[in-house]
Amino acid sequence: MNFLEELNFSEDEIKQAENNVTDLLIKELISAKDLVIHNLKFLQEYGIDNYKQIYINYSRLFLMDPSKFQKIFTKYEKNSLLEKLNSNIDVVEFL
Amino acid sequence: MNIGYKAETDLHKLVSLTREDNEIITEIKASEKEAVDTKKQAETENVDFNARVAEIDENVKGLLGFNESIIKIGKDYINVIDTNKLPFDMPSITQAAKIIVENEEAEKKDLLNKIEDNTKAIEEAKNIISEAPLRLKQEETIRKELKTLLDRALSGADDVDKRRIRETLSKLNVFSEEEIEAMLLPIMFPEQGLKAAVESFVEKGKTTSDMVKDALEFGAKKVAKKPASTVKKTSTTKAATKAFDLDAHLNAARNTKKEEPKKSDEPKKVVKTEKVVKESIEDFLKQNLDVTDEDIKFTPAILNMSLGEVKEAIKLCQENGIDPKEVSLKEFVNGIKKLVENVKTIKKYGYEVNDMLIAKNPYLTVIPNERVSNDLELLAQRGMSLVRYTGNPALIVVSRETNKLESAIHLIETIDENYFRIDPVNMAKIIGGPAARMNYCQENGINYIKADGTVESFIESAKEFKELFGIDIDSKSLPSAKKCNEALIEMVENPDVVMALSDFWKSGKYLESIELDQEQMERFMKIFNNIKAKSTVASNSVVVIAGKKFGIFNIQKNLSWLISKKIEASDNDLINASMWYGEHKNPESIKEVNIALDPNTMSMSLAA
Incomplete structure (x- = not known):
């Protein structure tokens, strides 16, 4: 998943992201890299600092349609969400 | 006496009307004939028009039925197969059908108007035809009366007075009262106009037509009306009555790109x-x-x-x-x-x-269902769950190839099975690195478990681990299962037990149930109980012998498989193969475990 380099992922972070998912998922993420990058950029622009950790642990979410992906985050009060996400990425599980 | 040009002209008209074939009678006869022809033509046309209307009704009915059918067929086809593979262009067909129906309805409306016009014309013609004999008789009577009047006037009879002249001329319904008054004296006194008119009519060669033409201009209201001329204008062509060719329309719709x-x-x-x-x-x-x-x-x-x-x-x-x-x-x-x-x-x-x-x-649509099924079956057999602390199953796990999932479980259960049990999502990970780091931590007394039971982040990150402990630990740090199998082949009396297990795990037969007969079951229980009895830790998932962890699931699977295959092998071979096949352990530890299992075996091995 070298395409993550353009979003400032380090080699170790890319390796972690790859190790965290199955071969099938890696293949899917690579084939949909434009969508993945688009969703990652949304998190960046939305102000979620630990977007890379979210990707490393929940990369499957980045295969979602942009509107559905964005809705996961925008349906909550932004500042409150950012605070929680930046302290614990596993909050994503409950969004 | 000069009676004036107008009176002279009127006298000429009057004289012409005394003829048997005067233009009034001729016109009545002509009107009757035209009415007969009009009636016949209108009746004939209406027969055709009605037939065409019936034909249109039938076509439209059929076409609407066809349209409904083709839409239904199309919908059914789309529901079952693929609209892109429809053997016909449904939108073009339905559009063509709609246009055809509209055209047909428009033609029908036009035809109904024509039929109505013709019906009116036929009625008018019937009136003309029925009235013609009476009118002819009346006109003949009037003509004779006029002729008599003029003859008597010319002969100088005394009974030709103003009253009789007015009465007779009024019956003609050709002249106005003023015109009649102007002609009274020239008729009562023929020398003052009538005689000259009669002579002029004959001598000057004025034709009857010329005379009556003038007369008709004044007596137009007496002339019968013509039937509606629209009948002739509404004639239809054969093309208009041509039957609707459905096949031709369908072909046109299908071949729009080709034509x-x-x-x-x-x-x-x-x-x-x-x-x-x-x-x-x-x-x-x-x-x-x-x-x-x-x-x-x-x-x-x-x-x-x-x-x-x-x-x-x-x-x-x-x-x-x-x-x-x-x-x-x-x-x-x-x-x-x-x-x-x-x-x-x-x-x-x-x-x-x-x-x-x-x-x-x-991504659930890209996972082969067989894989989903096998993965879930494997987890069910091992008593493992996909449910995370959130209450939701870690679906990503079922995207993992079953053999890889099985290998991961096999590996992790001999190091720290909680890694999968506390968070099943870890089963989807490539766990060689984390397993090696956990193993290193265990061997070096490093705590890697957090308060919530999950592992510290340095277990997941080789970089972080190195930063903390100054050593690179990854999957290569673990003893190779391949080397362990090679050592096992060297150690057992019958290498077939190792080959049989190789086939067992590679083929995926481990997902199938293994049937043992009574004797085989007794042998299985005897050997397994011997192994379990030597465990220093009471657990349903692992036995720990000489400090080494072995997964109970794999031991049971291996042992039952080898017994069911009736491979000629000693209990020691069955024990060693069942415990060590595919283990990521140092082969050197085999001897230590064997001594713990049976000191006599150890003695024999040393002696050998």
């Missing part, structure tokens, strides 16, 4: 139709699935689906309790059937799969 003469028009229609279909899919997705332009942009293949396919996919979702709005477009493209099939399989193993879970795992 050269229509090249300039028809292809445009086809392009427009395709565009309309694509637009309607886009609109349909936006309206029914809350899809945005951005969503479509990243899954443009969705536009290659037909509206029917999309509707069918939505229907399939709904029938299986899945909210289609939560399903990403990529899943629609890959096939909702696969999603439904996998979700059903997952549910079959007791897991709850809700819409949000489906939304957050938009």
